[in-house]
Amino acid sequence: MPNQYVLPDMLEKIYENQLALEAALMELTLEVERQGAGVAGENVRGALHTIGENAGHIKQSLAKLRADSSYK
Template sequence: MPADSQLPDVLEKLHENQLALADAIESIGMWIDQRGSTDVSSHVLGAIATLDLNAESVRKGIESLRKTVR
């Protein structure tokens, strides 16, 4: 387990990875949609919407943790 002072940095990197994966998956979903599989595309884009909704809370939590460990 990383030291407490490193935890916000690790969480920030995980958050960045989450955003990058969401972007890649969204691109795949759009590609699928263009090829006519709208059911699959809708499911993918729905999952992306959940990631987007939670991203702001995750970011705020990381900022709060940064203030706590300083």
């Protein structure tokens, strides 16, 4: 039985979670800003920036691991 929990697969799930959280937070941010809470919106946008940057690092790490034949 192949190992279902190898590192690239785990990173892929973390990356998918990052994208889902980013999308959900953006929806909430837009609603909060529509209601006039600009400061809260700015704070969340700062967090979204960090989430986006980290998602990029996860994706790059995942690509490097997938290229490594020991994880195939």
